[in-house]
Amino acid sequence: MTAQQDAPVKITDRKIAQEFLDKYDTFLFDCDGVLWLGSHALPYTLEILNLLKQLGKKLIFVTNNSTKSRLAYTKKFASFGIDVKEEQIFTSGYASAVYVRDFLKLQPGKDKVWVFGESGIGEELKLMGYESLGGTDARLDIPFNAAESPFLVDGLDKDVSCVIAGLDTKVNYHRLAVTLQYLQKDSVHFVGTNVDSTFPQKGHTFPGAGSMVESLAFSSNRRPSYCGKPNQNMLNSIVSAFDLDRSKCCMVGDRLNTDMKFGVEGGLGGTLLVLSGIETEERALKLSPDYPRPKFYIDKLGDIYTMTK
Numbered sequence: 043m044t045a046q047q048d049a050p051v052k053i054t055d056r057k058i059a060q061e062f063l064d065k066y067d068t069f070l071f072d073c074d075g076v077l078w079l080g081s082h083a084l085p086y087t088l089e090i091l092n093l094l095k096q097l098g099k100k101l102i103f104v105t106n107n108s109t110k111s112r113l114a115y116t117k118k119f120a121s122f123g124i125d126v127k128e129e130q131i132f133t134s135g136y137a138s139a140v141y142v143r144d145f146l147k148l149q150p151g152k153d154k155v156w157v158f159g160e161s162g163i164g165e166e167l168k169l170m171g172y173e174s175l176g177g178t179d180a181r182l183d184i185p186f187n188a189a190e191s192p193f194l195v196d197g198l199d200k201d202v203s204c205v206i207a208g209l210d211t212k213v214n215y216h217r218l219a220v221t222l223q224y225l226q227k228d229s230v231h232f233v234g235t236n237v238d239s240t241f242p243q244k245g246h247t248f249p250g251a252g253s254m255v256e257s258l259a260f261s262s263n264r265r266p267s268y269c270g271k272p273n274q275n276m277l278n279s280i281v282s283a284f285d286l287d288r289s290k291c292c293m294v295g296d297r298l299n300t301d302m303k304f305g306v307e308g309g310l311g312g313t314l315l316v317l318s319g320i321e322t323e324e325r326a327l328k329l330s331p332d333y334p335r336p337k338f339y340i341d342k343l344g345d346i347y348t349m350t351k
């Protein structure tokens with residue numbers, strides 16, 4: 043039986059919270075559902091991050107949210123009063139761009155990428171020298187008409203050799219229809235940023251990237267290569283970038299099949315599930331073939347701050 047098959051420990055008091063903090067020197071934080079819900083920071087997010095910094099812990103942020111680039115995330119952190127450097131942030135949009143560069147080995151200046159998603163994907167591609175099409179192009183906001191869509195009447199771009207699909211809050215038939223045209227070409231690679239079926243916001247759970255990527259997978263009858271958590275390529279690049287000792291790292295997240303799986307499959311020393319986003323206590327405790335159980339769980343991250351104060 044692995045450690046994660048043991049019953050998860052709920053952090054309920056100062057003593058357990060202190061023991062938890064002492065075990066790890068690096069914390070990998072998921073963002074949506076852990077630090078904030080949309081533009082609302084969860085209680086004591088700033089305080090707990092500052093406390094960890096004071097304790098000399100290394101903080102790394104690993105989000106499956108591809109809507110913003112790493113640079114844009116530094117601004118979001120700053121808006122909450124949190125100073126985070128671009129190097130500390132990993133997004134599924136960035137992981138997808140790394141996959142295009144290092145695994146698919148697409149050539150900047152020659153190969154182009156069709157994006158179904160928001161600005162966080164195209165901006166990361168641009169930094170690596172790739173031209174992207176689609177994405178936030180305002181012409182995709184126009185209701186679809188096959189006879190008038192410039193993306194169809196001008197013909198598909200022959201240099202597009204990859205589709206990257208992620209969360210798009212402007213999802214519409216025009217975007218789905220044109221993306222499918224590219225996916226119908228066997229020579230075009232199909233990359234999905236992340237598999238998350240849902241997306242936690244304040245007071246609501248909305249459709250996540252996976253719901254959109256799987257719609258494209260269904261219509262094209264193809265499977266995407268998903269690059270975000272729990273894909274271990276993302277963790278491997280983080281571990282080597284910071285030269286981390288996995289046994290001293292703890293993954294903190296709000297979803298079992300992405301965040302907890304990422305940490306457990308990556309052999310990290312610990313996993314902490316917070317119940318402020320997607321999951322419930324009942325699911326955290328249940329044994330399932332689909333996802334591992336966390337080592338620790340807590341109602342919300344900020345409780346560690348209030349318990350140890």
Ligand SMILES: O=C(O)COP(=O)(O)O
Nearest residue numbers: 072073074105106107238
């Ligand atoms: O955008 C998502 O689907 C989830 O993002 P997260 O990994 O920060 O929770």
Ligand SMILES: [Mg+2]
Nearest residue numbers: 072074075296
């Ligand atoms: Mg999350």
